[in-house]
Amino acid sequence: AQKITQTQPGMFVQEKEAVTLDCTYDTSDQSYGLFWYKQPSSGEMIFLIYQGSYDEQNATEGRYSLNFQKARKSANLVISASQLGDSAMYFCAVLGNEKLTFGTGTRLTIIP
Amino acid sequence: SQTIHQWPATLVQPVGSPLSLECTVEGTSNPNLYWYRQAAGRGLQLLFYSVGIGQISSEVPQNLSASRPQDRQFILSSKKLLLSDSGFYLCAGRVRYYGYTFGSGTRLTVV
Numbered sequence: 097a098q099k100i101t102q103t104q105p106g107m108f109v110q111e112k113e114a115v116t117l118d119c120t121y122d123t124s125d126q127s128y129g130l131f132w133y134k135q136p137s138s139g140e141m142i143f144l145i146y147q148g149s150y151d152e153q154n155a156t157e158g159r160y161s162l163n164f165q166k167a168r169k170s171a172n173l174v175i176s177a178s179q180l181g182d183s184a185m186y187f188c189a190v191l192g193n194e195k196l197t198f199g200t201g202t203r204l205t206i207i208p
Numbered sequence: 209s210q211t212i213h214q215w216p217a218t219l220v221q222p223v224g225s226p227l228s229l230e231c232t233v234e235g236t237s238n239p240n241l242y243w244y245r246q247a248a249g250r251g252l253q254l255l256f257y258s259v260g261i262g263q264i265s266s267e268v269p270q271n272l273s274a275s276r277p278q279d280r281q282f283i284l285s286s287k288k289l290l291l292s293d294s295g296f297y298l299c300a301g302r303v304r305y306y307g308y309t310f311g312s313g314t315r316l317t318v319v
Contacts, residue, residue, distance in 0.1 A: 131308065139296055141252075141310035187251060194240060194259065195267075196300070196308060200251040 098123045098190045100199035108205050109178050116163070117173040117202050119188030125149075129191040130171040132162065135201070136184045144186075147171060178206050210236040214299050214311035221318055224288045227272075229314050231299030233280040239301040241282040243274055246296040258282060294318045 099122040109115045121130070132144040147155045147162045155162045163172040175182055183206045188199045211234040221227060233239050240259050244252040254267045256274035264274050271290050275283045282299060299311040 139298075139313045139315070141298065141300075143308065191308075195254060195257060196242070196302075197254065198244075198252040 098125075098128075098192050098195070098197040100188050100190055100197055102188055102199035102202050104202045105200070106203045106205070108207055111180060111206050111208050112177055114174060114176045115178050115182075115204065117175075117186050117188075117204065119171045119173065119199060121169050121171060121188070121190045123169075123190055123192050125192035127192075130162065130164065131189040131191065131196065132160070132171075132173045133187045133189065133198075134182075134184045135187060141187075145173065175204075180206050180208060182206050210234070210239065210301055210303055210307065210309045212299055212301050212309050212311035214297075214314055216314060217312065218315045219317070221289050221316065223291055223318055227284070227286040227289050227293070227316070229284040229297055229299075229316075231282040231284075231311055233282075233301050236301070236303045237279060239280070239303050241276065242300040242302075243282065243284050244298045244300065246298065248295070252298065256284070289318045291318050 101120045128149045130147040134142040134144055145155050145157045145160045145162050147164045154164050159176045161174045185201045185203050187201045189196050213232045242257045243255045245255050246252050257265050258276040261276055272286050294317050297314045302308045
């Protein structure tokens, strides 16, 4: 079974600053995938970034990057140059054995 | 590309009434399909998943059931709703290893 821990229930960040959202995970699978999703107030789940457990390079997608530290079982999301539209819930998830398991999320609020 | 359709967007049901939420997939075939529930301000809890027609795996014992009568159709049901069934229900589909797609969700309030 997988377990995801997101220790920051809420964060406030000044616009244009970078922000790091923490995520640690526990899985017994040798091969797994790590995801980050954004959920605005509308409720839709927006895929941000993916990292495979065997990928040696950290994943990047535009302003999003994933700081993957496999030995520490850590997969932090870094958002550079935050924007007001980044205000939302952010969920870390791990895919293993055909199932995607989510953390409890971090509510990010960008302050103008 | 894969699109997940869910309806209705919102639903208010009395305690003890039945429930049927439908999820359909467009654009792909033979997807893995998932039902998640999200309580207010909480993370997503996996309820059921299906790797094929008639194949349902239940993750959490509860008042709900799921069925997959067709390849691109996934249904979440209850015979008698409880107050604790209130929440935001999301259907998701996956074809490729990293290709998870979510529907827009159904906000269920049991009164």
